[in-house]
Amino acid sequence: MIVxxxxxxxxxxxxxxxxxxxxxxxxxxxxxxVLILGMGYxxxxxxxxxxxxxxxxxxxxxxxxxxxxxxxxxxQGGLNDKVExxxxxxxxxxxxxxxSWPIIGNRQVPYIGVLPIESxxxxxxxxxxxxxxxxxxxxxQYGTDQCxxxxxxxxxxxxxxxxxxxxxxxxxxxxxxxxxxxxxxxxFAVLTVADNQExxxxxxxxxxxxxxxxxxxxxxxxILVTRVGSKVGWKLADLAIEHDIxxxxxxxxxxIEHSRLWILNVLADAFLLTSKAEGLCMPVIEAMxxxxxxxxxxxxxxIEHLQAPDGTWRGFPIKAExxxxxxxxxxxxxxxxxxDAAKQLKKVYQLTKKGKIxxxxxxxxxxxxxxxxxxxxxVLNAAVEEVIALHAQRQAALEGQELTPTLVQPSEDxxxxxxxxxxxxxxxxxxxxxxx
Amino acid sequence: xxxxRRRKGGGPPQQQRQGPKxxxxxxxxxxxxxxxxxRAISTVEAACLGLEGGYRIIVVDNGTPVWNDTDxxxxxxxxxAMGIRELLRGQDAFVRLDENxxxxxxxNHGLKKSGSPLVLIWTSDVQMxxxxxxxxxxxxxDPEVGIVGAKLLFPTDESPHGPPGSVQHxxxxxxxxxxxxxxxxxxxxxxxKANIQQPMAAVTGALxxxxxxxxxxxxxxxxxxxxxxxxxxxxxxxVTQMMNKLVMYCPTAWGYHYVGGxxxxxxxxxxxxxxxxxxxxxxxxAGSLAWDEWRYW
Numbered sequence: 001m002i003v004x005x006x007x008x009x010x011x012x013x014x015x016x017x018x019x020x021x022x023x024x025x026x027x028x029x030x031x032x033x034v035l036i037l038g039m040g041y042x043x044x045x046x047x048x049x050x051x052x053x054x055x056x057x058x059x060x061x062x063x064x065x066x067x068x069x070x071x072x073x074x075x076q077g078g079l080n081d082k083v084e085x086x087x088x089x090x091x092x093x094x095x096x097x098x099x100s101w102p103i104i105g106n107r108q109v110p111y112i113g114v115l116p117i118e119s120x121x122x123x124x125x126x127x128x129x130x131x132x133x134x135x136x137x138x139x140x141q142y143g144t145d146q147c148x149x150x151x152x153x154x155x156x157x158x159x160x161x162x163x164x165x166x167x168x169x170x171x172x173x174x175x176x177x178x179x180x181x182x183x184x185x186x187x188f189a190v191l192t193v194a195d196n197q198e199x200x201x202x203x204x205x206x207x208x209x210x211x212x213x214x215x216x217x218x219x220x221x222x223i224l225v226t227r228v229g230s231k232v233g234w235k236l237a238d239l240a241i242e243h244d245i246x247x248x249x250x251x252x253x254x255x256i257e258h259s260r261l262w263i264l265n266v267l268a269d270a271f272l273l274t275s276k277a278e279g280l281c282m283p284v285i286e287a288m289x290x291x292x293x294x295x296x297x298x299x300x301x302x303i304e305h306l307q308a309p310d311g312t313w314r315g316f317p318i319k320a321e322x323x324x325x326x327x328x329x330x331x332x333x334x335x336x337x338x339x340d341a342a343k344q345l346k347k348v349y350q351l352t353k354k355g356k357i358x359x360x361x362x363x364x365x366x367x368x369x370x371x372x373x374x375x376x377x378x379v380l381n382a383a384v385e386e387v388i389a390l391h392a393q394r395q396a397a398l399e400g401q402e403l404t405p406t407l408v409q410p411s412e413d414x415x416x417x418x419x420x421x422x423x424x425x426x427x428x429x430x431x432x433x434x435x436x
Numbered sequence: 437x438x439x440x441r442r443r444k445g446g447g448p449p450q451q452q453r454q455g456p457k458x459x460x461x462x463x464x465x466x467x468x469x470x471x472x473x474x475r476a477i478s479t480v481e482a483a484c485l486g487l488e489g490g491y492r493i494i495v496v497d498n499g500t501p502v503w504n505d506t507d508x509x510x511x512x513x514x515x516x517a518m519g520i521r522e523l524l525r526g527q528d529a530f531v532r533l534d535e536n537x538x539x540x541x542x543x544n545h546g547l548k549k550s551g552s553p554l555v556l557i558w559t560s561d562v563q564m565x566x567x568x569x570x571x572x573x574x575x576x577x578d579p580e581v582g583i584v585g586a587k588l589l590f591p592t593d594e595s596p597h598g599p600p601g602s603v604q605h606x607x608x609x610x611x612x613x614x615x616x617x618x619x620x621x622x623x624x625x626x627x628x629k630a631n632i633q634q635p636m637a638a639v640t641g642a643l644x645x646x647x648x649x650x651x652x653x654x655x656x657x658x659x660x661x662x663x664x665x666x667x668x669x670x671x672x673x674x675v676t677q678m679m680n681k682l683v684m685y686c687p688t689a690w691g692y693h694y695v696g697g698x699x700x701x702x703x704x705x706x707x708x709x710x711x712x713x714x715x716x717x718x719x720x721x722a723g724s725l726a727w728d729e730w731r732y733w
Contacts, residue, residue: 035730035733043621043622043733044622044623045620045622045623045624045627047627051730051733052733053729053730054733063612063613066612066727067612067727067730070612070727070730071730074730080730
């Protein structure tokens with residue numbers, strides 16, 4: 001049995017989508033018994049082919065620790081399936097909290113971490129912590145590269161997307177949906193999905209909309225899905241008054257159903273994100289899958305969405321105005337330039353008017369379609385097999401059985417330090433020209 | 437619906453209404469909720485369809501006081517219960533208690549009037565579907581089973597406590613802190629997981645079939661829980677931990693539970709002291725509490 005532990009808050013947790021899909025892969029394609037310890041899961045009915053045990057917030061880590069310990073004991077006693085591996089899909093600080101669990105510290109069960117690295121460089125403290133994981137699966141290529149730069153082996157797990165649920169609109173569908181939502185034909189609708197307002201740098205998004213309206217004279221409508229009344233978020237009404245965009249702003253509380261979020265995506269003319277850093281950012285891929293042009297900060301994991309490895313643009317990058325070092329693992333934050341963001345939106349607006357936006361939409365859609373869950377499932381299952389073998393070796397060693405000795409070869413690069421110095425990259429990434 | 441009218445409508449065969457010696461006694465406590473009880477009783481005959489051995493109903497009026505009607509006229513308990521008495525058959529019984537002794541105490545008074553091998557505790561806010569009780573009795577064919585519970589759903593007509601028609605009770609399990617909870621609450625009634633006949637740590641006392649031999653040993657429900665709550669789990673733990681019998685959940689027996697409907701008239705004006713009863717329960721059974729929700733989710 002594989003035990004997963006993650007945030008299963010049904011109201012907008014990105015981890016929920018990832019964890020459910022990965023559990024589904026293990027259960028259906030690889031026929032493994034799977035049990036999820038779900039933080040925030042309320043016990044609602046489901047038909048997935050695996051178990052989910054609810055864990056209430058508050059004492060989640062103590063309870064999850066006790067549950068894992070009990071599950072391992074039950075498995076050892078033959079009262080339930082043996083726990084073969086523990087998979088934790090959470091941020092770095094939460095992964096670190098799991099290290100304090102006796103069952104993890106004693107290595108009674110192998111540990112796979114599925115996590116984002118939102119920005120680089122990966123500080124040594126975090127690199128050392130993550131070194132305690134048996135396998136690190138990083139949800140972006142960017143994050144994987146940051147681990148490698150810090151001398152930490154890691155594997156990219158290419159998170160997938162259900163491109164049937166996030167489909168392209170049918171002919172006439174967009175107009176119908178816009179009519180239903182009261183969006184005029186001549187309005188340029190911009191969608192922003194921002195659960196964490198601070199990291200998404202929502203004030204920059206508001207400034208961008210204001211510039212688009214006042215400077216570029218675009219008849220814009222800003223559709224914002226966020227924690228509308230967040231105590232630690234912006235006072236949105238005040239922000240709209242300050243920037244004179246009260247008539248432009250339409251807000252939706254986060255956690256709306258995927259089907260409704262899809263509607264907002266397809267009726268929008270552009271998806272705008274001024275994030276300072278992203279570990280993956282599914283809303284960007286969802287927008288691309290829905291055929292909505294994406295305008296986003298050219299930074300961290302957003303880069304791999306916006307630009308193909310061959311340099312072709314799938315979206316419209318926003319230059320970072322300046323860079324700041326954040327207390328979140330000492331990593332960097334890239335502050336999008338609202339002037340450039342408005343310029344990119346204007347470009348989308350003009351390309352749309354001229355009927356030349358389709359190539360971007362097609363490339364975005366093709367990129368989304370390339371992200372299949374099977375690939376992520378393959379990576380996770382390989383990791384599971386790897387740690388099961390590793391654990392068996394450990395157990396054999398503990399039982400004093402003879403092991404095949406592993407010869408440690410001297411490195412050919414002995415002169416090079418084992419852990420390369422993490423060179424701060426306190427400059428925005430270079431993105432080149434964006435001409436089509 | 438009166439008994440006479442039900443008979444006119446072509447009710448169940450006469451052998452369902454056998455004499456005083458029955459297979460099962462149905463104990464139905466009530467405190468003023470006469471209409472609710474009438475509805476519950478109206479489902480008894482059909483719920484026992486095909487039951488060999490028959491049944492007796494024992495209504496226990498748990499100290500219902502004198503009510504004043506809207507005109508200010510006093511209505512004595514005897515007068516309030518007239519409709520119920522008309523529903524009862526010759527072999528059934530009506531027990532009047534002068535004061536409210538709580539739910540466990542009321543059931544225990546009913547037990548004194550019973551002598552059948554099986555005892556069905558049936559709260560007035562539960563209405564069962566045809567054949568359900570017969571299904572529960574069938575599960576008792578297994579001598580290892582001591583208690584049987586049914587699948588109870590939130591009503592479809594009024595359901596302030598959960599989605600109409602969804603699961604209210606499908607057995608009781610214990611979380612990692614050792615607290616009990618109803619598994620699959622609010623899940624669709626036809627969800628496969630909620631329709632597995634299986635042993636549980638406990639089932640609700642709202643509808644519970646118990647072997648008489650068990651009550652003979654325990655003397656009934658433990659009355660230390662006052663007005664009620666936790667006495668049902670206490671009995672289940674007695675059965676599983678001390679008598680080595682199973683508490684079985686039987687989903688083919690199902691009905692509707694108008695949660696709280698039996699106490700609307702103020703059967704327990706102080707409210708149920710859940711924290712105290714929880715402490716009493718844990719004090720009595722701490723050594724037997726086990727995290728078992730992993731079996732069900």
